[in-house]
Amino acid sequence: MSSAEAIAKAAKNAFEDSQLITSAERATALHRICETLQSNKAEILAANKEDLKAAQVEVDAGRMSESLLKRLDLDKGDKWDSMLQGVLDVAALSDPLGIVSYAKELDDGLELYRVSCPIGVLLVIFEARPEVVVNIAALAIKSGNSAILKGGKESNRTTQLLAQAIAAGLSQSSLPDTYVQSIQTRAEVSSLLALDQYIDLVIPRGSNSLVQNIQNNTRIPVMGHADGICSVYLDESADTEKAVRVVLDSKTDYPSACNSTETLIVHESLLHSVWPVVGRALLEANVRLLCDPATLSVLQSSPTPPSNLSLAGPSTPEAYTTEHLTLTLSVIALPSLPAAVRFINAHSSHHTDCIVTESQPAAAAFCRGVDSAGTFVNASTRFADGFRYGFGTEVGISTGRIHARGPVGLEGLVIYKYMLRSTGATGHVVSDFGAGGRRYKHADIAPTLPF
Structure with missing residues (x-):
C-alpha cells in the first residue's frame, strides 16, 4: 500500500469510527486544538517568517506574485488571533448533524425522516494562506468529516507545525489524531485524486490553474471556485x-x-x-x-x-x-x-x-x-x-450549482440520509401497498428524530 493510500484509508477509518462521537466531544476537541496552537505560537510564527523569507526570494526573482506573498503572512495584523477565534466560534455554533428537514408518516407506524449527516473524507488543497489548515480542520471536526490537507509549498514550514499542533490537540480528545492529516508533496496529491474509494470530496482553494488541474484529474466531486471576478x-x-x-x-x-x-x-x-x-x-x-x-x-x-x-x-x-x-x-x-x-x-x-x-x-x-x-x-x-456571514470560518467559496454555494461553512459540509422506521407489530413490506392494498398516508409529523 502506498503512503498516500495509507493516509486516505486512515482518514476513512477515522471518519467511520467517529460517527457516534457527540457534538460536545467535538467541541472539546476544538478547544484542545486552540490551546495547543496557542502554546506553540512562537514556534509556528518563527516557521512562518522562514516561509516569508523564502517566498520573498521567489517574488524578487519574478516566480511568485506579490499578492501570494501577502496571503502567506500569519502574523499580519490580527490574523493569528482571528484564526484562533474562528476555532472557538465554530465550536460554539449549533450542531449541524442530526437535523431533521423532512418528516412524513407513510403509513400507520411507518415514519420517514431526512436527517443531516457528514459528507465523509475531505481532501482540501490550497495555496499560500496557512491559516486555512486551521479553518478547515475546525469546520471538518464540527461537521463530522475527516480531512486531508495540502498547503502550497511556499507555506510548508508553517503548515507542518500547524498540522502537528492540531494532531496534538486531537490526541487529547475522543477523536483519533488521524482525523485531520496533512500532506506535503504534489505526488501525494496526484495519488489521492485517484482514490475515490476513500475520498468523498475535493475542495481546492487557489488559482484558476490549480482548480482546473484538479477538476481535470479526478473522478471525485470537486467543490470550489476558479476565479474571484x-x-x-x-x-x-x-x-x-x-x-x-x-x-x-x-x-x-x-x-x-x-x-x-x-x-x-x-x-x-x-x-x-x-x-x-x-x-x-x-x-x-x-x-x-x-x-x-x-x-x-x-x-x-x-x-x-x-x-x-x-x-x-x-x-x-x-x-x-x-x-x-x-x-x-x-x-x-x-x-x-x-x-x-x-x-x-x-x-x-x-x-x-x-x-x-x-x-x-x-x-x-x-x-x-x-x-x-x-x-x-x-x-x-x-x-x-x-x-462575516457568521459561519465562524469557511472552508472556501463555491461558485458551483450543486449542493453548496458562496462561502461554505458547516451547512455546506453536511448532506443528508433518509431514515425509515417501522413500529408495526410485523414490520412493513412494500407488497402490502398498491392495487387493493394499503394506501400511503404521506402525513406530516413532528421533525424530531425518535431514536
Whole structure:
C-alpha cells in the first residue's frame, strides 16, 4: 500500500469510527486544538517568517506574485488571533448533524425522516494562506468529516507545525489524531485524486490553474471556485457617498482576496456626476484604472484633473475577465441595468456582485437577475466571507450549482440520509401497498428524530 493510500484509508477509518462521537466531544476537541496552537505560537510564527523569507526570494526573482506573498503572512495584523477565534466560534455554533428537514408518516407506524449527516473524507488543497489548515480542520471536526490537507509549498514550514499542533490537540480528545492529516508533496496529491474509494470530496482553494488541474484529474466531486471576478454596478440612482465608500472598500480593503472587486460598471447617466468623484477617489488611493473610452474621456477632460491621472489608461476586452488581485480595476460604462446584468453574467466568475442604488425595484432586479453566489445591495463585495456571514470560518467559496454555494461553512459540509422506521407489530413490506392494498398516508409529523 502506498503512503498516500495509507493516509486516505486512515482518514476513512477515522471518519467511520467517529460517527457516534457527540457534538460536545467535538467541541472539546476544538478547544484542545486552540490551546495547543496557542502554546506553540512562537514556534509556528518563527516557521512562518522562514516561509516569508523564502517566498520573498521567489517574488524578487519574478516566480511568485506579490499578492501570494501577502496571503502567506500569519502574523499580519490580527490574523493569528482571528484564526484562533474562528476555532472557538465554530465550536460554539449549533450542531449541524442530526437535523431533521423532512418528516412524513407513510403509513400507520411507518415514519420517514431526512436527517443531516457528514459528507465523509475531505481532501482540501490550497495555496499560500496557512491559516486555512486551521479553518478547515475546525469546520471538518464540527461537521463530522475527516480531512486531508495540502498547503502550497511556499507555506510548508508553517503548515507542518500547524498540522502537528492540531494532531496534538486531537490526541487529547475522543477523536483519533488521524482525523485531520496533512500532506506535503504534489505526488501525494496526484495519488489521492485517484482514490475515490476513500475520498468523498475535493475542495481546492487557489488559482484558476490549480482548480482546473484538479477538476481535470479526478473522478471525485470537486467543490470550489476558479476565479474571484467580482463587480460593482453604479445604478442611475446611486448615491455618490455610498458609491465612493462601497467601491473603495471593495477594491482597496484587501486587493488580493477573491472577494475584492475587479470590475466597476457605471450607468451612462452618471458619467458626469457620480463617476468623476468615484474615479478621483480611486486614483487618490493609487488604484490603476483600465477604462473604456467613455469613462477614460471623462477623467482626462476634467477641468481639474485628478491626481495620479497617469494611473488611468485604456482597457482591453481581456481586462473584464481578469482577476487582477492587485490595485487594478477595470471600468466600463453601460446604458442600463439590464445591460449591466447581462455584462456581469457574461464576464464575472459568479462569485459576488454588488449594485449601488436607491431604487428598490432596481435592487430586486439586480439580485434576481445576476447569476452569482452572492448579490449585494449598497454593500462591499468584501462581505462575502464565512466569518462575516457568521459561519465562524469557511472552508472556501463555491461558485458551483450543486449542493453548496458562496462561502461554505458547516451547512455546506453536511448532506443528508433518509431514515425509515417501522413500529408495526410485523414490520412493513412494500407488497402490502398498491392495487387493493394499503394506501400511503404521506402525513406530516413532528421533525424530531425518535431514536
